[in-house]
Amino acid sequence: MVNDKEVxxxxxxxxxxxxxxxxxxxxSSIRKWYRTSQHNYPKVGRDEDVPHYxxxxxxxxxxxxxxxxxxxxxxxxRGENFSDKPGLIAIVHYKVKINTPGRYYVWVKAFSTxxxxxxxxxxxxDEWPEHGKKMQWCDGKNKWTWESKQRTKEEHCGVPKQIxxxxxKAGIHDIQFSMREDGFEFDKFILTNNINYIPK
Numbered sequence: 397m398v399n400d401k402e403v404x405x406x407x408x409x410x411x412x413x414x415x416x417x418x419x420x421x422x423x424s425s426i427r428k429w430y431r432t433s434q435h436n437y438p439k440v441g442r443d444e445d446v447p448h449y450x451x452x453x454x455x456x457x458x459x460x461x462x463x464x465x466x467x468x469x470x471x472x473x474r475g476e477n478f479s480d481k482p483g484l485i486a487i488v489h490y491k492v493k494i495n496t497p498g499r500y501y502v503w504v505k506a507f508s509t510x511x512x513x514x515x516x517x518x519x520x521x522d523e524w525p526e527h528g529k530k531m532q533w534c535d536g537k538n539k540w541t542w543e544s545k546q547r548t549k550e551e552h553c554g555v556p557k558q559i560x561x562x563x564x565k566a567g568i569h570d571i572q573f574s575m576r577e578d579g580f581e582f583d584k585f586i587l588t589n590n591i592n593y594i595p596k
Contacts, residue, residue, distance in 0.1 A: 397418055397420075397431070398418070399419065400419045400420065402417065403568055404417075404492045404493070406492060406493060406494045406500075407495065408496075409498070410587070410588050410589075410590070411492055411587050411588075413492070414454050415457055415458050415584050416431050417490070418488040418489055419489055419490065420488075421486070421487065421488055421489070422489065423484060423486060426475070426485055426486070427460050427461070427462070427476075427477070427485050427575055428440075428460070428461065428486055429459065429461075429486055430458060431456055432447050432457055432459060433457075434455060436456070438459075440461040440462050441463075441464070442464050442466075443459075443461055443462060443463050444463065444466055448507045448540070448581060451539070451540055452540060452583045453584050457507070457582060458488070458581075458582050459579065459582070460577075460578045460579060460580045461578070461579070462578065463477075463578045464477045465477040465478060466579065467510060467511070467512060478576070478577055479574070480530070482574050483517065483519055483522070483524040483572070483574050485575045486574060486578075488573050488574075490570070491570060492568070492570075492571045492587065493569075494563050494565075494567065494569055495566055496566070497564055498562075498563065498589045499560050499561075499562050499591075500561050500562075500563055500589055501544055501559065501590070501591060502528065502531070502544060502585065503542050503543070503544045503585060503587075503588070504516060504518075504542070504543060504544070504582065504584075504585045505540055505542050505583040506540070506583065507538075507539065507540050507583065508536070508541070508580075509537065509538055512577055513577055513578070513580050514534070514577065515531065515533075515577045515580065516531045516577075516580055517529050517531065517574045517576055518561065518572070519561075519571075519572040519574065520563065520569055520570065520572065524574070527558055527559060527561075528559065529546070530547040530548075530554075530576065531543065531544070531545065531546065531547075531554070532547035532552070534552075534553035534554065542586075542594075544556065544559045545558065545559065546559050557591055571587070
């Protein structure tokens with residue numbers, strides 16, 4: 397976590413931010429983001445997987461805990477361990493200065509170990525646009541994986557190039573991510589105005 401004066405700056409249509417460098421959380425009474433690193437390992441209710449800080453950028457990441465829906469065998473409780481509607485549970489906030497307004501594609505680096513820890517929502521300035529909803533990871537299990545796909549009714553593993561934020565004005569914006577599934581592990585994110593960009 398950083399102080400509320402910390403602002404990340406877009407340059408030439410690109411900005412990259414460590415997930416643990418959020419300046420605040422909101423709507424965190426039911427689920428909350430916790431930082432994990434070599435020297436900081438939260439123990440908050442159920443969390444069955446081992447820490448994954450070794451290969452995380454900056455040696456740290458954040459995770460939504462507790463993680464009570466690990467598999468399909470666990471009960472899905474809407475509004476508690478699952479939220480298909482964005483902006484309702486466990487929001488992290490980042491101040492980002494946009495110098496070049498336009499459409500920014502959102503990439504997130506995540507670690508998924510199963511089928512119930514691989515969904516997230518993206519928003520901006522307390523708004524949750526249609527193309528920020530339901531980021532989805534199917535490939536790259538059990539390792540840190542970049543993705544920018546939107547889950548749809550027809551394609552549960554997500555459609556590429558459909559997760560983006562339209563930013564019409566230059567200035568400081570509040571970039572936000574909220575829970576879709578608990579247990580989600582989040583290392584960093586990228587905003588880019590290049591539709592063909594793929595992180596390495």
